[in-house]
Amino acid sequence: MPKNRFVEVLAVGKTLAEKVWDAHVVRRGEGEPDLLYIDLHLLHEVTSPQAFDGLRLAQRPVRRTDLTLATEDHNVPTTPGPISDPISLTQVETLRRNCEEFGIKLYPMGDAEQGIVHVVGPQLGLTQPGMTVVCGDSHTSTHGAFGALAFGIGTSEVEHVLATQTLPLKPFRTMAVTVEGELPAGVTSKDIVLAVIAKIGTGGGQGYVLEYRGSAIRSLSMEARMTVCNMSIEAGARAGMIAPDETTFAYLEGRDHAPRGEDWDAAVAAWRELRTDDDAEFDAEVVLDAASLTPFVTWGTNPGQGAPLGDSVPDPAQMEDSERQAAERALEYMGLVAGTPLRAIPVDTVFVGSCTNGRIEDLRAAADVVKGRRVADGVRMLVVPGSARVRLQAEAEGLDAVFTEAGAEWRLPGCSMCLAMNPDKLAPGERSASTSNRNFEGRQGKGGRTHLVSPLVAAATAVRGTLSSPSDLQPLSAATAGHATQEA
Amino acid sequence: MEAFTTHTGIGVPLRRSNVDTDQIIPAEYLKRVTKSGFEDGLFAAWRGDETFVLNDPTYAAGSVLVAGPDFGTGSSREHAVWALMNYGFRVVISSRFADIFRGNSSKAGLLAAQCSQDDVELLWKLLENEPGTSVTVDLESRTVTAGDLTAPFQVDDYARWRLLEGLDDISLTLRHEGDVTAYEKTRPSWKPVTL
Numbered sequence: 188m189p190k191n192r193f194v195e196v197l198a199v200g201k202t203l204a205e206k207v208w209d210a211h212v213v214r215r216g217e218g219e220p221d222l223l224y225i226d227l228h229l230l231h232e233v234t235s236p237q238a239f240d241g242l243r244l245a246q247r248p249v250r251r252t253d254l255t256l257a258t259e260d261h262n263v264p265t266t267p268g269p270i271s272d273p274i275s276l277t278q279v280e281t282l283r284r285n286c287e288e289f290g291i292k293l294y295p296m297g298d299a300e301q302g303i304v305h306v307v308g309p310q311l312g313l314t315q316p317g318m319t320v321v322c323g324d325s326h327t328s329t330h331g332a333f334g335a336l337a338f339g340i341g342t343s344e345v346e347h348v349l350a351t352q353t354l355p356l357k358p359f360r361t362m363a364v365t366v367e368g369e370l371p372a373g374v375t376s377k378d379i380v381l382a383v384i385a386k387i388g389t390g391g392g393q394g395y396v397l398e399y400r401g402s403a404i405r406s407l408s409m410e411a412r413m414t415v416c417n418m419s420i421e422a423g424a425r426a427g428m429i430a431p432d433e434t435t436f437a438y439l440e441g442r443d444h445a446p447r448g449e450d451w452d453a454a455v456a457a458w459r460e461l462r463t464d465d466d467a468e469f470d471a472e473v474v475l476d477a478a479s480l481t482p483f484v485t486w487g488t489n490p491g492q493g494a495p496l497g498d499s500v501p502d503p504a505q506m507e508d509s510e511r512q513a514a515e516r517a518l519e520y521m522g523l524v525a526g527t528p529l530r531a532i533p534v535d536t537v538f539v540g541s542c543t544n545g546r547i548e549d550l551r552a553a554a555d556v557v558k559g560r561r562v563a564d565g566v567r568m569l570v571v572p573g574s575a576r577v578r579l580q581a582e583a584e585g586l587d588a589v590f591t592e593a594g595a596e597w598r599l600p601g602c603s604m605c606l607a608m609n610p611d612k613l614a615p616g617e618r619s620a621s622t623s624n625r626n627f628e629g630r631q632g633k634g635g636r637t638h639l640v641s642p643l644v645a646a647a648t649a650v651r652g653t654l655s656s657p658s659d660l661q662p663l664s665a666a667t668a669g670h671a672t673q674e675a
Numbered sequence: 676m677e678a679f680t681t682h683t684g685i686g687v688p689l690r691r692s693n694v695d696t697d698q699i700i701p702a703e704y705l706k707r708v709t710k711s712g713f714e715d716g717l718f719a720a721w722r723g724d725e726t727f728v729l730n731d732p733t734y735a736a737g738s739v740l741v742a743g744p745d746f747g748t749g750s751s752r753e754h755a756v757w758a759l760m761n762y763g764f765r766v767v768i769s770s771r772f773a774d775i776f777r778g779n780s781s782k783a784g785l786l787a788a789q790c791s792q793d794d795v796e797l798l799w800k801l802l803e804n805e806p807g808t809s810v811t812v813d814l815e816s817r818t819v820t821a822g823d824l825t826a827p828f829q830v831d832d833y834a835r836w837r838l839l840e841g842l843d844d845i846s847l848t849l850r851h852e853g854d855v856t857a858y859e860k861t862r863p864s865w866k867p868v869t870l
Contacts, residue, residue: 250855
């Protein structure tokens with residue numbers, strides 16, 4: 188989008204991101220950022236209280252309560268009962284008071300629609316192609332899976348959107364992330380995005396909107412696409428997007444907030460235009476071959492420090508100067524020795540959940556692996572659905588029983604151990620295989636050590652006790668496969 | 676927002692890359708509902724290490740943080756900016772900032788000054804060889820000065836103007852409320868509503 192607009196008007200086509208951007212420009216002034224209209228503003232308890240305070244101080248109302256939705260997710264406990272931490276409780280109660288005072292719809296703990304904000308929006312059909320979606324949460328990039336321009340903002344910007352339903356923004360650059368070919372069995376969209384981040388680095392996407400394209404991306408389900416877009420921020424990108432197609436429309440049709448009847452037809456007609464023109468130019472492009480991908484795991488303390496599961500812990504001495512010091516520090520924090528096969532790393536905890544991998548397909552994939560097997564001795568496995576709806580759906584399918592019979596804990600929905608704001612934490616030195624999005628130092632609890640993995644790898648790791656993929660597991664015999672309670 | 680023109684204060688060398696916002700302030704410190712009091716959580720895990728730079732009394736009054744590339748990655752938490760400011764920092768210098776962090780800084784009045792990595796290295800050496808050295812950051816001329824070193828820095832023109840004037844975005848946008856109302860009339864009726 189920093190391209191010369193005059194030239195653009197004359198000849199060059201537009202990318203998907205540029206189309207959505209241009210359709211939301213309220214005002215464009217010389218030497219100023221564009222003023223962009225926001226179609227959907229999602230709120231949670233952590234990044235909103237100071238924004239509401241700002242509104243009160245300036246005596247400003249919320250401009251569009253009908254384009255705003257709040258849910259409680261970061262602080263909520265995943266075991267039954269009230270919030271025991273008084274400071275967490277204050278934050279949640281503050282959100283409740285603010286939503287009541289300003290007239291904003293809130294899905295509180297215990298509500299049938301409560302859940303992680305990025306799971307709730309899509310499942311209600313509120314996230315639709317071509318929209319602008321923001322939230323005081325960096326993983327807002329998730330919603331880009333629908334061809335929406337969706338990005339995380341800070342609390343000052345939350346206040347700005349509440350007051351004006353707009354944001355002043357400088358156009359983002361565009362990067363094509365093209366993944367062609369067929370994914371091998373056992374390789375998921377999580378592995379795609381971890382491989383992308385390892386390739387371009389945690390700053391590689393800085394200033395860009397990533398558009399994921401290619402046959403491997405088109406073949407993904409909506410839920411798998413959300414996983415990819417979710418982690419765009421871990422490459423430093425503002426947003427990730429995927430052009431809407433029949434998969435998108437099929438997912439949306441009939442959802443609570445999706446258009447109906449003639450509106451549906453009009454919407455789909457508009458959505459079909461939301462694709463990058465053949466003659467459009469990206470500012471950068473990255474290409475990956477899907478067939479060459481394998482299950483991917485992180486070994487370090489940022490999401491770019493990852494490798495195929497079949498590799499060993501890398502040797503910092505072999506790295507370039509710019510990466511060596513960070514890698515040495517990461518290995519020290521992680522308690523890892525260069526040359527150790529990744530498959531030999533034992534874990535204490537397995538976490539399945541989060542806005543990255545807490546949707547029904549993720550739980551089905553993990554359940555499929557642990558069914559008829561047992562979580563290894565000494566390993567704790569937590570399964571935390573992304574929303575109340577996901578939880579109910581999983582229970583209707585009997586997944587909760589599969590997990591509990593394998594020895595895993597089946598929890599209530601929330602952000603949980605992804606960021607350890609609730610009681611679900613790693614102890615110092617404890618090591619996890621986690622389907623979440625960040626392996627930063629202390630992210631899952633002070634001193635905790637995190638390996639980011641797909642749901643399939645998480646489940647196989649729970650069974651073997653060391654980082655593993657399902658192909659490492661002993662096949663279930665016909666006799667045990669039908670009896671989930673027996674040990675494989 | 677308080678205007679920013681020039682600032683002089685003790686420079687603090689933080690020789691780390693990828694300082695993510697979970698390091699700047701861990702999630703357990705995000706539960707306050709105010710914008711103040713976050714200084715306790717600043718670099719909370721690292722401050723447990725007595726060799727960490729902020730535990731050196733020489734830097735007790737430090738107000739210009741000089742960090743490695745990819746500063747402020749990860750979570751969008753503006754609490755990271757508040758924690759730095761609550762602690763006493765007015766400027767962070769790095770060769771590369773994460774987008775959301777940089778945006779949050781300009782809204783809250785913290786200057787995120789982007790220098791070349793070569794200049795960051797020179798600043799680190801200077802501050803480590805002569806702990807307690809003052810650094811002057813001039814937003815008008817976009818230069819950092821410390822000892823004999825003068826280095827240019829980059830900052831977005833619009834963010835610079837707003838910082839120099841101490842303007843807040845919301846009142847600027849509300850001057851164009853008519854444009855917003857006009858735009859709203861053009862939105863397709865099938866766009867979703869939450870209520």
